[in-house]
Amino acid sequence: xxxxxxxxxxxxxxxxxxxxxxxxxxxxxxxxxxxxxxxxxxxxxxxxxxxxxxxxxxxxxxxxxxxxxxxxxxxxxxxxxxxxxxxxxxxxxxxxxxxxxxxxxxxxxxxxxxxxxxxxxxxxxxxxxxxxxxxxxxxxxxxxxxxxxxxxxxxxxxxxxxxxxxxxxxxxxxxxxxxxxxxxxxxxxxxxxxxxxxxxxxxxxxxxxxxxxxxxxxxxxxxxxxxxxxxxxxxxxxxxxxxxxxxxxxxxxxxxxxxxxxxxxxxxxxxxx
Amino acid sequence: xxxxxxxxxxxxxxxxxxxxxxxxxxxxxxxxxxxxxxxxxxxxxxxxxxxxxxxxxxxxxxxxxxxxxxxxxxxxxxxxxxxxxxxxxxxxxxxxxxxxxxxxxxxxxxxxxxxxxxxxxxxxxxxxxxxxxxxxxxxxxxxxxxxxxxxxxxxxxxxxxxxxxxxxxxxxxxxxxxxxxxxxxxxxxxxxxxxxxxxxxxxxxxxxxxxxxxxxxxxxxxxxxxxxxxxxxxxxxxxxxxxxxxxxxxxxxxxxxxxxxxxxxxxxxxxxxxxxxxxxxxxxxxxxxxxxxxxxxxxxxxxxxxxxxxxxxxxxxxxxxxxxxxxxxxxxxxxxxxxxxxxxxxxxxxxxxxxxxxxxxxxxxxxxxxxxxxxxxxxxxxxxxxxxxxxxxxxxxxxxxxxxxxxxxxxxxx
Amino acid sequence: xxxxxxxxxxxxxxxxxxxxxxxxxxxxxxxxxxxxxxxxxxxxxxxxxxxxxxxxxxxxxxxxxxxxxxxxxxxxxxxxxxxxxxxxxxxxxxxxxxxxxxxxxxxxxxxxxxxxxxxxxxxxxxxxxxxxxxxxxxxxxxxxxxxxxxxxxxxxxxxxxxxxxxxxxxxxxxxxxxxxxxxxxxxxxxxxxxxxxxxxxxxxxxxxxxxxxxxxxxxxxxxxxxxxxxxxxxxxxxxxxxxxxxxxxxxxxxxxxxxxxxxxxxxxxxxxxxxxxx
Numbered sequence: 032x033x034x035x036x037x038x039x040x041x042x043x044x045x046x047x048x049x050x051x052x053x054x055x056x057x058x059x060x061x062x063x064x065x066x067x068x069x070x071x072x073x074x075x076x077x078x079x080x081x082x083x084x085x086x087x088x089x090x091x092x093x094x095x096x097x098x099x100x101x102x103x104x105x106x107x108x109x110x111x112x113x114x115x116x117x118x119x120x121x122x123x124x125x126x127x128x129x130x131x132x133x134x135x136x137x138x139x140x141x142x143x144x145x146x147x148x149x150x151x152x153x154x155x156x157x158x159x160x161x162x163x164x165x166x167x168x169x170x171x172x173x174x175x176x177x178x179x180x181x182x183x184x185x186x187x188x189x190x191x192x193x194x195x196x197x198x199x200x201x202x203x204x205x206x207x208x209x210x211x212x213x214x215x216x217x218x219x220x221x222x223x224x225x226x227x228x229x230x231x232x233x234x235x236x237x238x239x240x241x242x243x244x245x246x247x248x249x250x251x252x253x254x255x256x257x258x259x260x261x262x263x264x265x266x267x268x269x270x271x272x273x274x275x276x277x278x279x280x281x282x283x284x285x286x287x288x289x290x291x292x293x294x295x296x297x298x299x300x301x302x303x304x
Numbered sequence: 305x306x307x308x309x310x311x312x313x314x315x316x317x318x319x320x321x322x323x324x325x326x327x328x329x330x331x332x333x334x335x336x337x338x339x340x341x342x343x344x345x346x347x348x349x350x351x352x353x354x355x356x357x358x359x360x361x362x363x364x365x366x367x368x369x370x371x372x373x374x375x376x377x378x379x380x381x382x383x384x385x386x387x388x389x390x391x392x393x394x395x396x397x398x399x400x401x402x403x404x405x406x407x408x409x410x411x412x413x414x415x416x417x418x419x420x421x422x423x424x425x426x427x428x429x430x431x432x433x434x435x436x437x438x439x440x441x442x443x444x445x446x447x448x449x450x451x452x453x454x455x456x457x458x459x460x461x462x463x464x465x466x467x468x469x470x471x472x473x474x475x476x477x478x479x480x481x482x483x484x485x486x487x488x489x490x491x492x493x494x495x496x497x498x499x500x501x502x503x504x505x506x507x508x509x510x511x512x513x514x515x516x517x518x519x520x521x522x523x524x525x526x527x528x529x530x531x532x533x534x535x536x537x538x539x540x541x542x543x544x545x546x547x548x549x550x551x552x553x554x555x556x557x558x559x560x561x562x563x564x565x566x567x568x569x570x571x572x573x574x575x576x577x578x579x580x581x582x583x584x585x586x587x588x589x590x591x592x593x594x595x596x597x598x599x600x601x602x603x604x605x606x607x608x609x610x611x612x613x614x615x616x617x618x619x620x621x622x623x624x625x626x627x628x629x630x631x632x633x634x635x636x637x638x639x640x641x642x643x644x645x646x647x648x649x650x651x652x653x654x655x656x657x658x659x660x661x662x663x664x665x666x667x668x669x670x671x672x673x674x675x676x677x678x679x680x681x682x683x684x685x686x687x688x689x690x691x692x693x694x695x696x697x698x699x700x701x702x703x704x705x706x707x708x709x710x711x712x713x714x715x716x717x718x
Numbered sequence: 719x720x721x722x723x724x725x726x727x728x729x730x731x732x733x734x735x736x737x738x739x740x741x742x743x744x745x746x747x748x749x750x751x752x753x754x755x756x757x758x759x760x761x762x763x764x765x766x767x768x769x770x771x772x773x774x775x776x777x778x779x780x781x782x783x784x785x786x787x788x789x790x791x792x793x794x795x796x797x798x799x800x801x802x803x804x805x806x807x808x809x810x811x812x813x814x815x816x817x818x819x820x821x822x823x824x825x826x827x828x829x830x831x832x833x834x835x836x837x838x839x840x841x842x843x844x845x846x847x848x849x850x851x852x853x854x855x856x857x858x859x860x861x862x863x864x865x866x867x868x869x870x871x872x873x874x875x876x877x878x879x880x881x882x883x884x885x886x887x888x889x890x891x892x893x894x895x896x897x898x899x900x901x902x903x904x905x906x907x908x909x910x911x912x913x914x915x916x917x918x919x920x921x922x923x924x925x926x927x928x929x930x931x932x933x934x935x936x937x938x939x940x941x942x943x944x945x946x947x948x949x950x951x952x953x954x955x956x957x958x959x960x961x962x963x964x965x966x967x968x969x970x971x972x973x974x975x976x977x978x979x980x981x982x983x984x985x986x987x988x989x990x991x992x993x994x995x996x
Contacts, residue, residue: 037892038892038893038896039799039800039803039804040800042797042799042800043796043800043801043804043809043813044797045793045797046793046794046796046800046813046817046863046867047797047813048858049793049860049863050813050816050817053832053835053856053857053859053860054816054817054819054820054860055816055819055830055833056835057828057834057835058819058831060831060834060835060838061827061831061834062836064834064838071864095835105730108726109726109727109730111723112723112724112726112727113724113727122972124727124731126968126969126972127731127735129968130961130964130965130968131734131735131738133917133921133964133968134738134957134960134961134964135921135923135937135938135941135957135960136921136923137938137942137945138736138940138941138957138960138961139737139924140930141741141941141945141949141953141957142737142738142740142741142957143737145737145740145741145744146736146737146740152740158721158775175875179732180733180737183730183734184734187772201943211907237822237824238824238825240824241824241825241827242828243826244923244924244942248945258826261826261830262826262927265830265833265928266927266928270947271837273835274830275834277849278826278827278830278831281824281827282823282824282827285822285823285824286822
């Protein structure tokens with residue numbers, strides 16, 4: 032039996048080593064860069080200089096908040112409708128839902144741009160119908176629409192999964208106890224599908240607050256989100272220290288948001304119990 | 305047991321694939337030399353649409369001349385600053401780069417470029433004298449030559465004549481880029497130097513010697529423009545102007561011809577307030593590991609047939625006299641646009657032109673800061689703000705309602 | 719009600735697929751313009767296969783996806799084994815939460831942090847350019863690792879411990895036990911971990927964007943470079959081909975999955991039938 036535990040320790044080693052070097056160490060590097068200047072001496076300057084980016088932070092937060100909410104408002108009914116279909120239809124719909132998730136984000140964003148561009152198909156069609164020419168690319172709405180379009184499947188999938196796994200007996204019990212469809216939905220199904228909702232919200236909120244490709248393409252570079260700012264610090268200007276500071280703050284911001292949300296969901300679950 | 309056999313087969317297959325992959329990638333690196341070329345996007349004839357694939361042609365040429373295999377690794381950037389960041393961060397090494405004038409000046413000053421051995425570049429003789437010796441305004445070291453001119457040109461305003469009123473265009477001024485009639489149809493450069501350049505030329509200031517107050521004035525002008533521009537772009541401009549999704553943009557003269565080929569509604573002028581003259585030239589960074597091969601490549605680029613292929617493909621003005629006098633080249637240009645040669649080479653002397661020079665470190669920091677300030681600035685629609693407020697408000701209401709509900713239940717259970 | 723929900727599903731999927739359909743349709747466009755369809759042609763597909771850079775990027779992508787998913791699954795299997803068997807609470811907790819970090823963090827932070835590590839270490843050692851194939855391989859393995867563990871760990875937890883004990887009692891060495899008893903049992907987890915890693919790595923753009931160098935470009939990086947310049951319609955052709963490949967893969971997995979399920983069900987039925995007879 033002793034040999035066995037030696038074997039276990041050896042098995043644990045590669046993962047621990049790998050995580051230490053390639054997961055923990057990089058984060059330490061981010062912290063190190065965030066608190067040093069070019070000469071390598073300790074400074075708070077990078078963090079303090081972020082006040083000039085407060086607008087960017089607020090804007091990113093606002094955009095991703097709206098995108099997440101709209102994704103939820105569209106995605107929840109979709110998941111609900113899908114879950115109520117027959118099994119065969121459901122499987123087909125599931126493949127259809129997963130297909131866009133597997134197509135590169137770049138391609139999907141780009142194809143959305145091709146469709147909505149000012150000389151693109153939709154606008155040509157609208158002008159032919161006699162509408163006034165409308166500019167869409169380069170507006171804030173375009174960025175938000177891009178986020179919604181790109182991340183909607185990530186919202187639907189977890190909600191749909193929890194709904195299909197839902198114990199049918201709860202629904203029958205609710206019906207027996209005199210709930211109508213609407214009451215069942217709001218009082219039974221919704222609280223029970225909360226874990227799916229939470230993971231859906233996370234899966235939409237995190238990528239949309241940190242995106243840079245969407246705002247570059249659909250926002251035309253006029254709407255600088257946190258992701259754009261970080262990307263610029265690392266790829267265009269060699270200001271790694273500022274970039275590291277922004278990354279650090281964003282990471283903390285996301286952790287706080289997730290913590291708040293988890294707390295919120297806990298209280299939600301208490302109600303049903 | 306049969307099933308396990310199947311899984312093992314799958315695993316072994318994957319592992320062999322892995323080994324083969326590693327092996328092949330190693331062996332291919334050992335035999336052939338690789339030349340790393342870092343150039344602007346869409347700046348070389350690349351074999352698409354039946355043009356000459358210059359990089360492959362070089363590989364063949366080298367193999368025939370020396371019997372050795374070489375492979376050209378070609379990658380692109382979209383602004384001098386991007387290229388500079390990449391080289392100076394040491395994240396990658398290149399053998400041939402093509403910076404613009406002011407960037408060459410900066411890189412020479414920072415000792416990042418290797419002096420060229422001109423005896424290895426016999427084709428250098430074909431470069432127009434106007435771009436050699438004394439006329440190289442961007443190299444401060446008179447003893448050495450660090451660059452071989454690749455293409456040059458001037459910045460002008462491209463507009464779509466089917467959207468822009470003739471009267472507005474006739475003025476021939478930078479003003480068109482600020483015209484509120486074309487809100488959402490205007491494109492601006494997505495790099496700090498060129499974007500601020502348009503504002504400084506418009507204001508009539510010296511792009512190299514402007515004072516801090518003048519720079520700030522340019523920033524205000526650009527901030528004002530932010531409401532009318534559709535976006536800040538570089539090479540995406542091609543698609544946008546060709547498809548008509550944007551109507552006004554400042555860009556390089558050669559690119560106008562390339563866009564005109566696909567969209568004949570486009571038109572072009574050099575703004576009367578003055579504009580930018582630039583020279584892009586081939587250099588070898590100090591960190592290059594293939595100096596001789598790089599020289600060979602630069603020499604190859606100055607051959608007449610290669611120069612013609614590149615010039616026809618990119619539509620930029622070539623500093624090679626052999627190219628300019630080639631009938632094949634002239635015919636190809638005339639076929640695209642009747643005034644092509646005029647636009648590229650015979651520029652009206654009444655239009656003032658000024659090249660960018662390297663800025664002092666203080667000015668560069670200022671430019672960076674101003675650029676960040678411009679980028680961060682963005683006006684968000686009222687609708688978005690209202691939506692945000694509504695969502696936040698309803699979230700708060702939901703949370704409060706939940707807490708109250710919970711308390712009530714708790715009381716009930718008590 | 720039923721009609722309404724069908725209509726709603728149809729509408730959302732239509733919106734979801736409209737841009738993708740545009741790309742597919744226009745990849746067959748004879749002209750290079752988005753505003754009119756000049757006629758059906760395979761011109762852009764031919765252009766695509768003449769583009770050496772795209773093919774090289776595809777090769778790199780496949781190579782990276784295979785190696786990184788194998789490496790991640792290997793490390794992940796061992797880690798899952800150790801986590802599920804260990805009695806050390808602290809080890810379990812740290813191992814699990816550490817492997818959660820790349821999943822929780824936005825990709826851009828993971829990418830940036832790895833870039834800082836590589837460039838920083840490179841500067842310390844004195845190497846000029848550290849970024850390249852190896853850094854890509856490391857980065858991809860790192861973000862595949864948590865997903866591999868996530869797929870494999872539950873299988874270990876479900877496994878009846880007495881099986882292992884029986885094998886050990888019957889004289890198997892720990893290594894033999896692992897390979898003969900435990901590995902076959904967790905194989906479905908390993909396979910799905912491999913597949914997950916493969917697709918994640920194939921699809922990743924953000925992390926690769928930061929840790930790559932121009933001499934090792936993957937397909938998403940190539941696409942990004944293309945969309946930053948003048949986009950030729952051969953890009954659309956590439957996207958169409960990728961979508962078709964993914965569709966075939968998805969359907970294959972689904973068919974295989976449902977076939978496997980029905981086989982399993984049959985087996986279960988047989989087993990339960992057998993017990994009844996007994």
